[in-house]
Amino acid sequence: MSEPGNMNGAPTRTAAFEARLKKRYAAERRFRRAGLGAILFSVAVLLFLLGTMTINGIGGFQRAELRVDLDFASAAFSSDPSLGDRGVQIRSLESQGLPQFVEASAEQTLGAAGAEQLNGDAWRVVADMILERPDILHRTSQVWLPATESLSSALSGDGQAELQPLARDLAARGLLERHFDPGFLTRSDATDPQMVGIWSALKGSILTMIVTLALAFPIGVLAALYLEEYAPKNRWTDLIEVSINNLAAVPSIIFGLLGLAVFLVIFPHMRSAPLIGGMTLALMTMPVIVISGRNAIKAVPPSIRDGAMALGASPIQVVFHHVLPLALPGILTGTIIGMARALGETAPLLMIGMRAFVATPPDGFTDPSTVLPVQIFLWSDEIDRGFVERTSAAIIVLLIFLLVMNGLAIYLRNKFEKKW
Template identity: 60%
Template structure:
């Protein structure tokens, strides 16, 4: 036997010998590693879904109660009360002045004491006088006799009606419920009102409108500037060290903490330009600075993904560079640009630190009428309510979080619709 044959007989089976023991062991280890990796990935997904489910269940469980309000029945004998108002006077020129001078709180306290005893006034929230005032304004004839009204309950009774109060409050609520003197229904005032010091009077509309105006200003500024910047950098800018420096700066700005943009907005828009404090115009300018780098990066990647053959074909049939960009490249890149835009806008919608730095944490008792009026935003409102001492603000905070999540889902839904509408299939 030759030396080559002897060497072949003594060599172990090669790795390509699928029937060999070494290869079978290697395949078993490979399959075992794959199974472990799949199990690890499945575990990560289940843990993520579990945390998400816990968050949603907690928020919905607590927030659902924030959309309801308890009311207590009150019998008011207007002719015998201390509310000396003439129904005819409430239809004249000085009606608002007469209502403003009337002591509705005293009327509520007198009727509550007469009906429920010395502790009767404690059953009603400060909003009871406002409800009584609005009722009298809407129907002055009610002053001519006795009326049965349903007025907002106090925070303690409201919490007890939702089975989360103290033992004494629970007993009071059971006694009222047995006599049909308390009811719980949907709180429309929460969707139409603004901030208040009393949790039974707070509403989300002021903060929601402030966020909406701020997002409009942010989108109007950040989207066109960001897209045009991406088009210039990708299609027209020369490749030199200055362009490289700009690209590095944009990438770094996308990772800068949001509070830095708040300090920048405070220094430039408030201290230097003297724009109105706590206004959506300032919040929109500040968030636009934070959102623009994200839009520029996403826009450049989307433009870069358009095949070069599209540009070559358009140039080959006589199109100019501008026509190539705006008639062919930009429409094809629009889905990716919209995806980056909605990511930046979603980040801006949830930001609190920049808005706190520019003063949008003020107590705003009425919704803003425009972008220059004082306003607050949903994340800031949630932050302020979470810091309140009263237990009634706990459920209001969760309810506001639900509104913020729905706002975010609506924005994402619009973005997905637009992206699918403009997407081209190759």
């Protein structure tokens, strides 16, 4: 005969039951705390990385500049647009004595000691100003021109001790200041850290990513569609699947060796070209796109296929009109993640020769070029202290590039995602 308290079938909350329930709640609380701790740790590491790069690299977007009074009215310079090419016009100004004029004007404004710390390429900055604004040739102008790296370091309290009093004196007189350097984003590589820029590497990265995407995306998506929708399930498709998974895990330098042994043999005159770099990175990115594409296609409910077939759609129409649009968000997300990985690769591009000093940006896919990761690697190996800040600044630009690509992935996923 049952207890009176159990006539309605309710379970009895014994002491052992209460103890087990208490342990379950405690385990759940520990799990939540562990998950929250993992998230906080990840955010802290990310903030530490971004904070360190920002602190070290913010100076890379600035450069020390000296104020020089240029009395163009007393000189007889002329700018002839009919010469056409910008380089020819700059050489014409050089032959007219512009470097000597800038040096003499700096000595009048800054004194002999200060003029010695004017960057040797300062006259080129003045030449660019003349070509952009020819009207300054008829008046006296105060212009800020780049200083030497030695004076820049002295202004920061580092470098040569004998230059620090001069730097403090010029700064107190308002003749030496640090200004934002927009040319860092528009100039190409140089041997002087005060005159370097990342435009050549940035343009090379963009061209390389275009080639990578143009090759890896269509081939990867078509391969995923065939393997998932059409290929028979047998040992050969299993072998192909295993091979693709293995390719996704192969170290990137192996793809660089493949590009060196195959692509540079076929195109020997395109060493360090974005075309060769993009083809090499496409081989590395393709397995990632195939794997993410197959997973996205698998996630499409079978009812979509059955419904389309019931309405009379052909197998091709089922795949391209119904399955592919629904799988596209996942495919695009995987593609952008693979492209972001390719953007940060250095080893395979070093193997195909994209570590050369490139002073002019590439005009096309077959011109010599470098990319941001390789440029960062080259600057980090420089002895000159001025390249430390420039290297960190280039890393910031690369991180912004990666954030933009990841943001694009999220936008495309939300735009094409369809919920049912």
